Amino acid sequence: MSDLSKNVLPSNRGKKQKIRKSNKRKLSSTNWIKRQINDPYVIEANKLGYKSRAAFKLLQINEKYNFLKPNRKVIDLGCAPGGWLQVAVQKVRSTENEVKVIGVDILPVDNIPGSKTFIGDINDSAIDKKLIDFLGDYPDIILSDMAANVIGHKQTDHLRTTQLIEIALDFTLKNLKKNGTFLVKTFKGGTETELLNIMKKKFNYVKNIKPLASRPESVESYTVCLDLKG
Template sequence: MSHKDHYYNKSKQEGYRSRAAYKLKQLDREEDLLHEGKTVVDLGAAPGGWLQVASEEVGESGTVIGVDLQRIKDVDGVETVRGDMTDESTKEEVRDLAGDAVDVVVSDMAPNMTGEYSVDHARSVHLARQAFETALDVLDTGGDFAVKVFEGQDLDDFREDLDEEFQYVRTLRPDASRDSSSEVYLVAKGRMTAPVAEGDVIEVEIADEGSEGDGVAKVESYTLFVPGTSEGETVEVEVTEVKPRFGFAERTDG
C-alpha cells in the first residue's frame, strides 16, 4: 500500500473527513497544541478534518470554531463561521463565539495549484500571511499558531516575521504529507503582546518584591522582574528577556 493510500484509507476507516487530520494529530503530538478546555480557531477549515481532531482534543469544556468561505458540514460540538478570515466582521464573529480568548489558531489552507512552482509558493505564502495577520488579531497572550506553507525563497522571511511575534517557532513536515508535496508547517508558540521589547531602556518604579527577591515593576499591566532593586525605588533598566506574561530587566545605573 502506498504512503498516500495508507492515510487516505485510515481516514475513511476512522471517520475523518480528510487525510489531513493526521497532520494536525502529529503537530499536536510533537508541539502540544491542543488541550482540554482550549479555544481553537481553524482558518480555511473545510471540509472539517482538522475541526474533528481539535474537537476531540479540547473536549466538551473547550471551544472549536471553523472559518471558511465555503459551507462546512456540521461537526459535533463545533461552531462555524462562513466568511473571509481577513474581514473585520468575520473576526468579530469569531471573537464573539470565542469570548475574546483564543488559545490556538491553525490553518491548513493551500492555494489553487497552477503547477508553476514559484507561483504556487508565492500564493501559499500570501495565504499563510493572511492567516498570520488574523492570528495576531484574535490570539490571546501566550497563544499558539500553526500554518501550512510551501517551501521556497520567501519561507525564511515569513518565519522571521513569526519569530518576532512568538517565543518559539519550529518547522515540521508531518508523515501524512505526500512525498511529492513541498508543504511544511510552521508552529509558533507563545504569542507575545508585551508593551516592551528586548533592548528597551526605560524608567520604572519598583512596586513589590518577588518570591526570589527580585524587584517587581509594572509597565502598563505587564510585569518586569529587576534583580538588585528594592520596593519604592525608581530606576532605569534595560529589558533583557520578554515572555508572554512577564519579562526580565537589568538596572543600568549600577
C-alpha cells in the same frame, strides 16, 4: 466516530489495489484515484470517520508539541472539509453546550458536533469580529491549513500561498491570546524569511515541521509557533 486521539499512524499498510482502465478517464485522475485508494491515511481516515486524511497531520504535529489541551479555545482557518476540526474537538473536549472550536472556510462544512463553522473568506476583515464574538473570547490556538488553488505557474502559486500565510499571521497577531499557539501550513523551504522573522520576533519558539502524513512529494510543510509574547 472512533477516538483516534492516540492513533497517529495508520494501521493499514496492506496490498495495493488496482483500478480498472477506462478510455474516458484522464491519466491525471487515474493517478489521483490510484493514490487515494492505496493511501493508508485515506483508508484509515475513512475507517475512523475523519473527514480528511489531513486529520493525521494535526494529530502527528500535536503528538510532538502537545498544544491541543482540554478547555483550550481554537480557531481553524480554512477548515473544510473538517478533519482538523474533528481532532481539535476531541482534544480540547469541545461540546455542543460549550463550543470551543470554531472554523471558517470559503466552502461549506458538514456539521461536526462540538464545533461551529462559518462560511467566509479570511481576506474579509469583518470575519474577525464574527469569529471572536461567537467564541466569546480570544483563542488560545489558531490553526491554518489554508491552501490556495494552484494553477501550475510557479511564481503565481508561490505568491498566492505566501499571501495566505501572511493573512493568517496577521489574523493571529490581532487575535491570539498571550502564550498562545499558531500552526500554519507553509511550503517547502519553510516560511518566507520576512514572515519567519516576524514569527520569531513575536513567539518564543518557532519551528518548521513536515509530519509523516504529509506526502513526501508534496511541497507542503508546517510552521509551529509556540508561546506568543506579550
